[in-house]
Amino acid sequence: MDSERKQSSVKAFEGIHGVQLVPRWPFMIQEIPQDVNFSSSCKHDDTTTANHKILMQRIWQMRPPSLTPIHCSHQGDRCVAETIANVLTSLPFIFLGFQAPRRNLTSTLYAxxxxxxxxxxxxxxxxxxxARKYLRxxxxxxxxxxxxxxxxxxxNENPRFLMAASALCLPFQPLIVSAVHTGMMEVAFARRASTKPELRTAHSLHTLSSALGGALFIADDLFPETPYLHAAWHLAAAIGVGTCNKLLE
Structure with missing residues (x-):
């Protein structure tokens, strides 16, 4: 009976122009479990992100030692008095910065x-x-x-490669950068003092303060329990910096 009804319904529409009956629906409707797909895609994204983080961590751990940030071991400021001394002896650098000559862009940057x-x-x-280790x-x-x-x-005639390498190494090896450029400054100071008599007194004071500052810096590292060594190093370094300002006048 069902087949006869289907055939009669098909014959009823055969005479209508433009009507074409398809025995079966050409599209198949399939219900997709959305929760399963979304959860699986989220798990895939999480796995990809985790693998990416692990890869970046391994690459960072395989970096050469020269690109490893320094780990400072200064254990000063054990009491309020030592902290006050260290802060007060840091202020002369600010004063020297304001007093430094500002004749051009490079001297202004230094000041x-x-x-x-x-x-x-x-x-x-x-x-x-x-925050202390980051501030150190x-x-x-x-x-x-x-x-x-x-x-x-x-x-001004410093090699561009040296300046670029110094800028690149600053975040990772500041002590090495300081040693290299301090040595260059010492050579320039000695050369100018040999040709300009008015700089000889400043150069002599600079040499003494630099030697004292170097000794105090080493002593501060070897005897970390001795108070106020770091503050004394601040003062010696400030004297050395003040004599360097004579080169820029």
Whole structure:
């Protein structure tokens, strides 16, 4: 009976122009479980993100030692009095930055970097907790930046490769950058003092303060329990920086 009804319904529409009956619907409707698909796609995305993070961590761990940020072990500021001494002896760098000659762009950058040294040192010594190690890194990096700016202000003909390499190494090896550019400054200071008698007194004072500052810096590392060594190093370094300003006048 069902087949006869279907055939009669088909014959009823055969005479109508433009009507074509298809025995079966050409499209198949299939219900897709949305929750399963979305959950599986989310799991796939999470797995991809996790694998990407692991890959980046492995690449970072395989970096050469020269690209490893420094880990500072300074254990000063054990009491309020030592903290106050370290902060107060950081302020002369800010004063020297304001007093430094600003004849051109390079000397202006150096003067501003000295102000940055005083600010970074003050923030580090007054800090506590987890922020302390990051501020110590900023302190070292700011000192290295000041040495780079000083050597640039003294010698505009410095090789571009050296300046680019110094800028690249600043975040990772500030101590090495400081040593290289401090050595360049010492050579320039000695050469100018040999030809300009008015600089000989400043150069002699600079040599003494640099030697004293180097000894205090080493002693501060070897005898971390001795108080106020770091503050004494601040003062010796400030005297050395003040004599360097004579080169820019």
């Amino acid at each position: 501003n970097s000295l102000i940055g040294v005083g600010v970074a040192s003050s923030l580090y010594h007054s800090s506590r907790g987890k 890194w900023a302190d070292y990096t700011m000192i290295a930046t000041a040495t780079v700016c000083l050597s640039r202000a003294l010698r």
